[in-house]
Amino acid sequence: MAALNRTYLEQSEIKMFIIIHQERWKIIIYSLFLSLMQQKIYEIALSLMNGIGPKRAKTLVSYLGSAEEVFKVRHKIDALIPGVSKQLLKAVKWEECLQRAEIELEWMDKNSIDVHFYLDQNYPKKLKQCDDGPVVFYAKGGHYNKRKNIAVVGTRKCTSYGVQMTRDLIHGLKDFNVQIVSGLAFGIDIAAHKAALEFDVPTIGVLAHGLDDLYPVGHKSTAKKMLENGGGLISEFMSNTVAEKENFPKRNRIVAGMCDATIVVESSQKGGSLITAGLANDYNRDVFAFPGNADKTSSVGCNYLIQKNRAHLITCAQDMIDILGWQDELASTPIQTDLFTSYSPEEEKILNILREKGITQIDDLCHFCAMTVSQLSVQLFNLEMKGAIRALSGKRFEFI
Template identity: 35%
Template structure:
């Protein structure tokens, strides 16, 4: 049932200077969106960091009229509303400081199932497509929900593979439910709902798919899951922002490495190089890291190798032995141990990660596998 609290929440969030963080501050101070709407303009000083200019719009009757229309739109189109301050958001997303005050939802959302966010370029190559197919094949016996952004390329492939493998999928949109962007994915969005999946957005029915909305949308993709996988992306790809949000939220990030000459992989390689993502060496290692290792089915390796076949170069061997002798050694300490500049060591460590010999941790620390 949609109560008056939802009405006031929509109206309050519509105020020009009331973003998600200020909304949360006000509701925490006054106890509800309704009370904030009625009291915050006169009693704003009760809330830290809120000034008179911030609350100037509160109480505007036009926003209440808009909220009434929005509620009618939701009721007519089968859209559910979730309010953060009523603890109605998915639990991991609710932990984020900048979580949306209001989340609009179509379809079912099983929050008890683990979620894995998978993102990447719109210009996916056969390499990325093969990886996504192999990942879903290897994890099909696990119970989880995939999350992506319903864009073309990697996102589309993630949702389609989820449906094909009977895995629920969540599509996070960068606009309201009055439209569907890109229009090419309209049938896919309908299929997601038919197969028990979910469409989510923080944007009301007045919001179009403007450029800035996509970056804002990406924080939900990162925040809703404990792990984010970046398949293919260039240096300036939107998936880099998703990885950054995931890092800020202290979530796991995995990236699919590729050739340094391939523009579709340069963003992933950079994330790995900067220690902002763990390199994916094999599908099995990835599914193990995600907690899917209970699967009895055999999983194919992305980069198969035999231990006896690996021949390390001289510098690789030196770096590897030093890391092996000093578990979770820092980059600076490692550089001092072997008398080699840190900027020269990093590429060697990346090579060792790709070979499955070394694992990196936050804070530029490393351990031999």
């Protein structure tokens, strides 16, 4: 009997031990959750600071370590960081930013919306390289770093030729691990999204308004299919933000900034697609354009980009694949270095970076060298033929 009582007591103690520790873990997990939510409030609030903008906001975080710290030491920021205007900081409605951020986070939780801070791992890698990239953006579905993001843009008043070229283009790219990015607008945008769905390619819609609505309304069914097919909808604008005219250039910079390349299918002399192409050029990304008849309004923009060497001329997907070297793996066999080989300034720049940083991925080299992928590929090929560098798997390179 005494032995049975001891066993019962031991079992009771074990059960109590388990219950206590389960409760402790629940408290720890809940505390972590609250901490994460608080962090998100500060990050959203940072993006709402009037007069600050993405570049200044990122500078504040780089000095102080986090969005939360920016708010905690707001009364002495001008003393901590050189060049920050006291008047500018006084104009910021700090408490209002935090209150609005808290409201937004509650709405996001109810509507399955995610928010991505620019230092988060799942923030698009290419967009991180853009100084003016949004501090945060809001998202429904989508993955941003698993595939090559390719922007397909063009006029809202597209022709049947433009729609067919868009369809043929995406059909030709579908086997190259791409994700199509566009703006869900009329014309080439919606044609790109629909073609991506047709060929089972994930596609991202970048919006010029909050995620509580969708404009144009007629594209809601396409947006729903995009989410079901592994794509997503993203915006830097909070809920209750309507699609105002000034929002579209901001939207275009995200399209250009997050993508490896931008393709303009059809474009008039002015318009959002030319703005997107210009931004992509500014970000040192490859831009491609389909030529068209000289007397067609819908071809004027593309012909201009090609004429001014602001875009590669392509007539099909294969042209782009060849320019970017997607099908050609650089030979990895080392070649004996000639001690007396001469290098161009561009080649010297690449070599200096590889000497300093060691093995480097091609996207990072593009960023460090301020070159497009196609420009850099030519230089890398020349350097490998000279035996100065070695190509490794995963589009990485090292100095020999």
